[in-house]
Amino acid sequence: MARDTSSLQEAKMLLEVLKRIPLNRKISTTDLHQQLTAAGFELSRRTLQRYLKALSESDMGVQCDDKSKPFGYRRLLNSNDLDRVGLGADGALLLLLAREHLRYQMPPDLTNSLSYLFDAAENYMHTASGSSPEKRWLSKVRFVSGSLPLCPPMIRPSIFNKVSEGLFKQVKLDIVYFKSENEEEVQLRVSPLGLVQQDVRLYLVCCYEDTTQIRNLALHRIKKVELTSFIAEEPKGFDLQQYVDRSPFNYGNAQKVLLEMVFKNRQTALILRETPFNRMQKLEERRDGTFKLTVEVADTVLLTGWIEAWREKAGIISVKKTPIR
Template sequence: MSDIDRDIMRVLPDAATQGTYLSTPDIYKRLSGTVQNMPSTKTIHRHLVKLEQEGLVEMDQRGTASIWRRKAGASGLAAKAGSMINFDEALALQTLRRFSSRQIPELVAESLTPLFEIAETRLMRTNSETERKYSRWASKVAVESGGFALHYPVIKPDKFAEVSRALFEERKLEIVYRPRHKADNDQAKVVLPFGLVEVGGLVYLVAGTEGKANPTMYRLDRLWDAKAMLESFVYPESFKLETYVRQQRNFDFMVENEVLLKLKFFGGAGDHLLEAPMSKDQKSDRKDDALHVQGTVMLSQRLRWWLRSFGPNVEVLGPASLRAELVAEAAALAKIYSK
């Protein structure tokens, strides 16, 4: 398959997930913004005809015009897997599909829909008790979030596709971003995509801007428009996404500085920290009915949210400034609830 064939297959709607078709001029228009040295519309049409003959594309007529879509399972993987997939592989695929609860895996997994459907069909065709155990396995496993469940904004798959394409191919990305304080913004800007990060159900694009030293975070559900450009950029060797996220703690919301956090837990509230420490230098000690824990952490809004979640079952002993802040909050809460 040639590069232009792959590009055509990429922009075509998939019969497995969509009922729509695209005309040849529509396909040409979608490709023209992302494909260098674009061939003519007639050449695109010839490639579509060839792809149809190979069983990868479906064609229909709309009046005198031909319209096209990608045949279900034409990704190649699904076509080969249909007669070869075994029960172990089918179970693994169905488990992946069921428990991909985060947005990035869900969006990426859309391309695997034909494989998921093949796996589901395979698990339904059981010929022995062992095979029936496979088919019942998915109903015996559950995953539940430890936090309060919120309904997060949905990311548009076509916008995610443009962002991820620009990120993969290291191309500039033109976006129209609508933050909460400017929900009607229609001005486009060009950014340099560095990475994608999912935090607490929300997905962010970390992107640079020419002329600015530090990258900016953009929530993907607030992208009104996104288009991968033809122009490429040099991905900065000095930028490491893992460092940006884990060491610089850029997703901890209003990061301040490192502090030695000293806590006193009651009623077993902090016992989970004995197995999942809050820091690498954590120390703990039981005194009477309380658990004393201390460790070096980054002071941030996320830390405050975590501490508040324990209510009266934790006392902040240090640092003094954080203790004073929470004392003032407790006094304000007492005033509210005493009415």
């Protein structure tokens, strides 16, 4: 019975290895071992090499590129691959949309562990008829920012990967950071607390060594990063969502105010009912046909910009801000 159990466990492990070998691109033994380790599987490199050799010499559709070292392995796709993983056209479409949305919001080790699904979905769309609804749908979905459109800054994949790994493993990071205020590079040791995406920018929320003061570091200004063996220190009671909610991210600790705004445009009232500032917002239509908005908000440049942008279209008559103590 013990032998049967051992054989079953080995078969399961072979399947885990197989599904992480990408389609039509190579992966090294080192990268594959890292993915398996991150997913919680205990497997030595020597055993993994033995499994890869067995898979590439069988009829499992695994090809080994041994022209140069390190060897690379890839899976050759056939028409039944999506059927094996239980995906249809709608699943392939959803996976490709999810991959783009999650690109900078999940640790690479986690998204890489799903690469076999992403590759299968991509191949499905590539081989689908040009007139298929799913293939055409990818060109019909876009994200439009409500702010002034800007090109995203360049973030080196190696930087993002190491920052994400440090955050995932909860260890301190040694970084070289470009400080824009005095235009110089500084060396810092930080405890990573979270990643926040604001429009096209991505920020590392962290604490400097020996301090609980929270900082926001732009990922595109990190020039070098190394993981340490020291456990990251998190300020007592820190919660990333609460930190972001305290005031609009990266605009300082703004004063809370009671905003009272009177305006004339009915369409603006509809928009504010559909997308309120918060759930405590009050909006009333007055006898003279005007509308009064009452809401507690942070008094930031974002709020000032919003009021000025809507002043003419909304027909704003008056704006009053009362500080909340």
